[in-house]
Amino acid sequence: MKALIVSDSHGATEELQLLRQRYEGIVDVMLHCGDSELPEDHPALQGFQVVNGNRDLYGSTFQEEYLNEIKGTTIYMVHGHWHGIKYSFKKVANRAKELNATIVCFGHSHVREAAMVDQVLCINPGSFRFPKRYLEKSYVILTCDEHTNIVRFYDEKHKEINKFEISK
Secondary structure, eight states: OEEEEEOOOTTOOHHHHHHHHHHTTTSSEEEEOSOOOSOTTOGGGTTEEEBOOTTSOTTOOOBSEEEEEETTEEEEEEOSTTTTTTTOSHHHHHHHHHTTOSEEEOOSSOOEEEEEETTEEEEEEOOSSSOSSSSSOOEEEEEEOSSEEEEEEEOTTOOEEEEEEEEO
């Protein structure tokens, strides 16, 4: 399974369209973890599964949570502002476990990171518009097979920044 994960694009449209063009047909799913600040029918979001963020448009009909099994991997996605992700990943990992998900994707903090918490892979792709803690705008390509999960962080020029790999 391969997924493109982006978050906190805050009105960026051309960048999202370029990501879609680059990865469409290469990944199994394209995830946007909220704060797109775009209407649901905006062409830049075409092809993305999107959840509602705290800065999304008032009256947005984006779902609050996303859950899907893709090629044997169950992914849970949420923005994270209701889960205290700036302080700990414990609450969001617990919610993922309640839903039998092994991977949780979220945004909100604008800080790229990946960690294992109670056997749940927690992924924040950072912000594709206003990164914090690191200079690079970022997104993730997640690759899962029967043996490993590999989280690769990329900058806006599609150069790999760093990698987090965990054996199953």
